[in-house]
Amino acid sequence: MPTVAPTIHRPGNIVPVSGIYTVVDQLGISVGRQITCEEGDPFPATVHANEYGFVLLQQTVHES
DSSP: OOOOOOOOBOTTSBOSSOEEEEEEOTTSOEEEEEEEEOTTSBOOOOSSTTOOEEEEEEEOOOOO
16 A cells, blocks of 8 residues: 655645644654644744754644
8 A cells, every 4th residue: 555645844834734743854754843833824934954844743623
């Protein structure tokens, strides 16, 4: 069965679902840092040179 690569979200893109995102390099490998984002907000800038984007680790519920 083929494996589907996770979607890598780039800084500045709109967060599709609230959740905990792991920061990944260009190959989609975690660099060991996680962030929490709310649906509808833009993804933040990356902090280190080896950071490329964000992959959803765990969806959460955001209540206003």
